[in-house]
Every structure is written in C-alpha cells, then in structure tokens.
Amino acid sequence: MPDLQTIVEDIHQALLPRLGEGAVADYIPQLAKVDPKQLGIAVATTGGELHMAGDAATPFSIQSISKVFMLTLALGKVGEGIWKRVGREPSGSPFNSIVQLERENGIPRNPFINAGAIAVTDTVLAGHQPREAIGELLRFVRYLADDDTVSIDDAVARSETQTGFRNFALANFMRSFGNIDHPVEHVLGVYFHQCALSMTCAQLARAGLYLAARGANPLTGHTVVSAKRARRINALMLMCGHYDGSGEFAYRVGLPGKSGVGGGILCVAPGVASIAVWSPGLNKVGNSLLGSEALEMLAARTGWSVF
Numbered sequence: 001m002p003d004l005q006t007i008v009e010d011i012h013q014a015l016l017p018r019l020g021e022g023a024v025a026d027y028i029p030q031l032a033k034v035d036p037k038q039l040g041i042a043v044a045t046t047g048g049e050l051h052m053a054g055d056a057a058t059p060f061s062i063q064s065i066s067k068v069f070m071l072t073l074a075l076g077k078v079g080e081g082i083w084k085r086v087g088r089e090p091s092g093s094p095f096n097s098i099v100q101l102e103r104e105n106g107i108p109r110n111p112f113i114n115a116g117a118i119a120v121t122d123t124v125l126a127g128h129q130p131r132e133a134i135g136e137l138l139r140f141v142r143y144l145a146d147d148d149t150v151s152i153d154d155a156v157a158r159s160e161t162q163t164g165f166r167n168f169a170l171a172n173f174m175r176s177f178g179n180i181d182h183p184v185e186h187v188l189g190v191y192f193h194q195c196a197l198s199m200t201c202a203q204l205a206r207a208g209l210y211l212a213a214r215g216a217n218p219l220t221g222h223t224v225v226s227a228k229r230a231r232r233i234n235a236l237m238l239m240c241g242h243y244d245g246s247g248e249f250a251y252r253v254g255l256p257g258k259s260g261v262g263g264g265i266l267c268v269a270p271g272v273a274s275i276a277v278w279s280p281g282l283n284k285v286g287n288s289l290l291g292s293e294a295l296e297m298l299a300a301r302t303g304w305s306v307f
C-alpha cells in the first residue's frame, strides 16, 4: 500500500493555490452561500485505514451522490425489477435534461440523472408517507457510514423545494407516461431531502466502503449487498456517475465515481479503497473541478484504476 497520508496531504497542498476555481451551483440558492475556497480529501481503505487532508471533516451537501445510496436501497426492495422503470445507459446529456424522456417513453436513461433518480425514489416510497421514506434512507446512510451524526440539511431541502422547477417538470412528465406512481410532491419531497444529506468526506468515504469491498463494509462486518450487486453499481457509476462528463472522468481517473452539485465526488477503487473528495467549485458539466483534479492526481500517484 502506498503512503496514503503523504499522498493526500501532497495533493491538498498542490491544489491550495487553486481554491475557488470553478463555479458554485447557484440554481439551489442555499448552495450558492457555501464558501468556494474549500477542499477535502478522505481515503478509507478496505484494510481499515482512514487518511484525511484539508476540509475532510466539514459537512457538505452530498446532492446527487445520494442517488447511489437510494439506488442501493431500491435494489434491495424492488430487485432487478427496477430496470423496467429506468435504463442503464449513459445519457450524454446534462443531469437535468428532459429531451430524451419524450423520445424514450418516459423511461430515463439511467438512475443517476435527475429523472432516473426521481423514478428510483418513487419505487422506494412504495405507498409510504414521504417522512417514512426519508427516515429509512437516513437510517441506511447512518448504517453505511457507521455514524449516527449524519443528518439532513433542511434549509437546503427547503431551498430546492422552492426552486426545483425542472425536477417538478421531469417528474410530471414521467407521471404522464405512467412511470411515477405517487403524487409528484411526495416523490420530490423525498428526493429533495435525500439530496440534502449532509456528510463529511470522512463519513462519505466510510459509507462507500461496501462498494470497494465486494458489498460488505470491512469496518463493521455489515453485508450491505452481494458482491455481484456491488460490481454492478460500480459499473453504473463508471458509465453514468458524471453525466455528460462520465467519459472524461473515466479517461482521466479510471475509477467508478459519483458526483454531486454540492462539489462532492465519491470514488471507488475496487478491492482497495473508497475515496471522497469535496470542493464546491464546479466545471462546465456540473462536477467538482478541483475534486476531479484531486482524484486524477490520486489515481496517478497510487496507480489505482479499473483498467
């Protein structure tokens, strides 16, 4: 194992002069208030080590990274039947695009674009009240991270509820095709709260360990999913986790990853480590600019790659 502590500190140091590059997401007003000059890196190894640098202990809004956890929960409930509702192909479109939905009969391309994630959340609601589904997800993520302090930032959820016109459009459009079963306000109530999960890089890296360790968290011994399912979630993250930037991320980093507009990225080195980075400034396709750079540097220094 390379000297990971030195590596994460070197990467943080190298990127310090560039803090603030990129643009903070401002279509969710509460996210626009975050100080862009922050960068956190945490690496949790399957052997039980945790290495941190920079702002790795500062909670941030995980946004679309929550789609990985909600998909894991939905697969546990609905099993492979979920794939009647959502595809497994990269979209080549922005995360909040509506154009493919009409041509493809209301079936979103994959579970990580907004439309796909909203359809997945609809399956987890399964006739329950939104409050119950939100509670179930929060308990699940706390279990994954083995940390009861993981919380939901209600101000972020409220902010998005007031401005999430695109998501209302996507959900209503899918409902018109019969691909949303519950009232749109209920589904989006859950979706906005899942996106508002607030976690540190350290918590997120630990929560992602099941994806790096064949479905079981080596720290807690909890089996979360089968090894086959972990492999498949990783495949989806590699192909679709960065939207229309997924090809570029695979080229530069070579590992499965899932980004969020809060500036976080959860990245998996199968068999070796789960990595979380966070820096709020985004690139043109809505993925963390310095977070992607940090992961590219980490992959280069460690040699970690799925290829």
Ligand code: DON
Pocket: 062, 063, 064, 065, 095, 096, 114, 160, 167, 195, 259, 260, 261, 262, 286, 287
């Ligand atoms: O639905 C939205 O637009 C946000 N709550 C999440 C989008 C997101 O994180 C896209 N990621 N890069």
